[in-house]
Amino acid sequence: ETGVTQSPTHLIKTRGQQVTLRCSSQSGHNTVSWYQQALGQGPQFIFQYYREEENGRGNFPPRFSGLQFPNYSSELNVNALELDDSALYLCASSWGQTQYFGPGTRLLVL
Amino acid sequence: KNQVEQSPQSLIILEGKNCTLQCNYTVSPFSNLRWYKQDTGRGPVSLTIMTFSENTKSNGRYTATLDADTKQSSLHITASQLSDSASYICVVSAAAKLSFGAGTTVTVRA
Numbered sequence: 001e002t003g004v005t006q007s008p009t010h011l012i013k014t015r016g017q018q019v020t021l022r023c024s025s026q027s028g029h030n031t032v033s034w035y036q037q038a039l040g041q042g043p044q045f046i047f048q049y050y051r052e053e054e055n056g057r058g059n060f061p062p063r064f065s066g067l068q069f070p071n072y073s074s075e076l077n078v079n080a081l082e083l084d085d086s087a088l089y090l091c092a093s094s095w096g097q098t099q100y101f102g103p104g105t106r107l108l109v110l
Numbered sequence: 111k112n113q114v115e116q117s118p119q120s121l122i123i124l125e126g127k128n129c130t131l132q133c134n135y136t137v138s139p140f141s142n143l144r145w146y147k148q149d150t151g152r153g154p155v156s157l158t159i160m161t162f163s164e165n166t167k168s169n170g171r172y173t174a175t176l177d178a179d180t181k182q183s184s185l186h187i188t189a190s191q192l193s194d195s196a197s198y199i200c201v202v203s204a205a206a207k208l209s210f211g212a213g214t215t216v217t218v219r220a
Binding site: 002004023033035040041042043044056068088092095097100103 | 203
């Protein structure tokens with residue numbers, strides 16, 4: 001177990017809807033990253049938060065946004081869902097050089 | 111073109127046999143290279159992390175090698191077990207950014 005939890009485990013939404021995914025990191029891990037992993041592909045970096053500020057972003061549109069809270073939890077929000085947003089969404093907290101991944105939330109957009 | 115290329119895309123081996131997975135990268139400047147194991151529907155779990163000065167690192171039956179001059183890494187699995195069936199992802203860190211390979215899917219059969 002990595003000590004990183006995510007909720008919900010699975011989610012089904014329809015095109016155009018909005019979704020919020022949650023991640024709870026280990027205490028003291030003040031860096032959290034979010035990734036999108038399509039089936040059969042490696043994770044793609046969405047963005048990273050450090051001490052509640054976004055400090056890095058991948059090639060994702062602004063409808064992907066996030067928040068990090070003082071209690072080491074974080075959120076990924078996706079607006080105006082598209083079919084291609086269907087994927088496994090992973091969060092990872094960092095301690096030193098090691099990233100600890102959560103189990104992921106599988107999102108299906110119909 | 112992905113900056114981290116893994117091969118083969120998938121492989122099937124018999125329980126007890128060895129196998130070697132390859133990772134070639136073009137990412138620079140290089141910070142470290144990581145191998146992760148990802149079970150189906152789960153988040154990746156770190157196996158090894160190697161910096162520029164390290165050319166081999168072991169974690170139980172997993173041994174990773176790194177040739178920073180040729181920008182190649184390998185992951186060797188010894189005496190495979192059914193529980194080794196998973197996707198193995200090579201991740202290269204450069205300037206605090208992680209680049210993920212697409213992974214090699216390993217299936218171990220009895």
